[in-house]
Amino acid sequence: GQQLNQSPQSMFIQEGEDVSMNCTSSSIFNTWLWYKQDPGEGPVLLIALYKAGELTSNGRLTAQFGITRKDSFLNISASIPSDVGIYFCAGLFNTNAGKSTFGDGTTLTVKP
């Protein structure tokens, strides 16, 4: 089956620093989604990417859909304490109907 490798597994940063995480896949996806999950809650969609090369921002978050369609990155600029959580990438092959394949997650800790 499709596998996503997400890195890094965890990050410990100071408030104000920028953060970068990425996902790579052995096969192509037609949609990349980035989610944030707080403990005991469901994944909350941050950014959705639909075209290879697409670069999309949502406030301090920026994500890109890789040209090869096999990778994506998420950047967070000027981190704040509430950015703490687990960030997951997810790829869909069939955008409107298919399952999401999730990465293992990046656990972000922000020190004030």
Added chain:
Amino acid sequence: EPEVTQTPSHQVTQMGQEVILRCVPISNHLYFYWYRQILGQKVEFLVSFYNNEISEKSEIFDDQFSVERPDGSNFTLKIRSTKLEDSAMYFCASVGEETQYFGPGTRLLVL
């Protein structure tokens, strides 16, 4: 803003008992999903549902699992005879506008 809702938020059950997890997807969405997340692990796909039938299922979704859309709004996951390893968060999701939206989850604990 429309959202996916799930009930109950928590369920504790004895091994071997049946459980039914309920979801109300976003109203104009047509594709529905169940995922599970074992504590500390990633989200795993269980099953997708479209037009009143299963469109895809994973190897996790064995004969103990079933899904149903009993009316126009609810989408349920039934586990017939729960096992200890079924303890997890179960998330419902629905797709609309080319994006998948997740519910808040049901935490299932099997004792």
